[in-house]
Amino acid sequence: MYQLLRPLLFRMSPEQAHTASLWAARMAQRTVLPLVASQYRFEDExxxxxLWGNTFPSPVGLAAGAxxxxxxxxxxxxxxxxxxEVGSVSARPAAGNPTPRAFRLPEDQALINRLGLNNEGAEAVAERLEQGRSDRSRPLGVNLAKTHDPDIMGEAALEDFRTSFRHLVGPADYVTLNVSCPNTPDGGTFEDPAALDTLLDAIAAEQKAPxxxxxVLIKLSPPLSDRVLFDTRLEEILAVTTAHDxxxxxxxxxxxxxxGVQTSDERLEEIGAGGLSGPPLEDRATRLVQYLYRATDGEIPIVGVGGVHDAASAYAKIRAGASL
Incomplete structure (x- = not known):
C-alpha cells in the first residue's frame, strides 16, 4: 500500500502528508475498521x-509523535x-513552532522535525481518551511534556506536569515523562539529574492520591555516539530513577x-534545527537500550525507539534488551 501511496504523499509537504494520513486513519476507523483488522491484525502466543500488569499482544507499538x-x-x-503511545501532550494547548517545521531526508529515509509539541492540551486529549475507552483493546501509553512556553519554568513547570498527569492518568496504562524533547528551547530542562529528581518527587506526590x-517511564535523549561505554550523566540519571523506582x-x-546522515551539509544548513528520526538513529538507540539493560541488570523494562523500520531492526532492539 505504501509503495502505491508514496508518490502522492511525496507531492505534499511532510506535515501535510502526516495530516492527510491521520485523516484517512480516522475515516477508516469510523467506516471499515473490522475489515482493516481482519487484514492486518496479527496475534501469536x-x-x-x-508488563506493568498489562498484556502486550505484540512487542511492536506506535511511538509518541505520530x-x-x-x-x-x-x-x-x-x-x-x-x-x-499518544502525545506528547502538555497541560495547555500549544500551536508549536512556525511552519515549515518537518523535513524529509530521502537519501537517509529519515525525517527532521521541529514541530514544537503542538497538541490540543491535556484536558481535550483526556476527554477523547475517556470517550473511546471502550473501543481500546491494547495497552495505551500517554507521553507528557511541559507546555511549550519559556515563561513556564521552576515551580510553574512542575505544576504544568502535575496538571497533565492528573488529567491523563485515568485512561493511561502507563505514563511517559518526556524530559528530553529537542524541539523547544527549554525542552531538555528536566533531563538534568537534579531537575529530574524534583520532577519525580512531584509526580510521586500526585500518585499518592486515590x-x-x-x-511511570522516562524518555531519554540518544547518546552522542553508538559506541557509548560509560556516560557520567547517564549514570547520574540512573541513580535518580533508581531512587524513585x-x-x-x-x-x-x-x-x-x-x-550518520548522508544528506548534504548545504541541505542540512537550509533545514536548520530539529529532531532527527529514522535509520540514522538506529544504532545509537540500540546501543542505549543495551547500556540501560546492563546497567539495570535487565530488571527494568525498556522500550526501544529509533530507526525501527522492519522485523530485523525491531528484533535488534529486543536482542539488545528491549521488552517493547
Missing amino acids: RLKQR DKNAQAVPFWEAVGFGFV GLAVP VDGFIATNTAPDRQ
Whole structure:
C-alpha cells in the first residue's frame, strides 16, 4: 500500500502528508475498521508478554509523535500494533513552532522535525481518551511534556506536569515523562539529574492520591555516539530513577545532531534545527537500550525507539534488551 501511496504523499509537504494520513486513519476507523483488522491484525502466543500488569499482544507499538492528540487509537490497534503511545501532550494547548517545521531526508529515509509539541492540551486529549475507552483493546501509553512556553519554568513547570498527569492518568496504562524533547528551547530542562529528581518527587506526590497510581517511564535523549561505554550523566540519571523506582525507560528521543546522515551539509544548513528520526538513529538507540539493560541488570523494562523500520531492526532492539 505504501509503495502505491508514496508518490502522492511525496507531492505534499511532510506535515501535510502526516495530516492527510491521520485523516484517512480516522475515516477508516469510523467506516471499515473490522475489515482493516481482519487484514492486518496479527496475534501469536509467542509474542505476548505481561508488563506493568498489562498484556502486550505484540512487542511492536506506535511511538509518541505520530498521534499526538489520540485521534486514531482504534485504527493503530487494528493495523496490528501491540500498544500505542499518544502525545506528547502538555497541560495547555500549544500551536508549536512556525511552519515549515518537518523535513524529509530521502537519501537517509529519515525525517527532521521541529514541530514544537503542538497538541490540543491535556484536558481535550483526556476527554477523547475517556470517550473511546471502550473501543481500546491494547495497552495505551500517554507521553507528557511541559507546555511549550519559556515563561513556564521552576515551580510553574512542575505544576504544568502535575496538571497533565492528573488529567491523563485515568485512561493511561502507563505514563511517559518526556524530559528530553529537542524541539523547544527549554525542552531538555528536566533531563538534568537534579531537575529530574524534583520532577519525580512531584509526580510521586500526585500518585499518592486515590486512582492516580500508574507506571511511570522516562524518555531519554540518544547518546552522542553508538559506541557509548560509560556516560557520567547517564549514570547520574540512573541513580535518580533508581531512587524513585521508575518503572521503565524509553530509548530514545529524536536527536538534535546530524550524526550518520548522508544528506548534504548545504541541505542540512537550509533545514536548520530539529529532531532527527529514522535509520540514522538506529544504532545509537540500540546501543542505549543495551547500556540501560546492563546497567539495570535487565530488571527494568525498556522500550526501544529509533530507526525501527522492519522485523530485523525491531528484533535488534529486543536482542539488545528491549521488552517493547
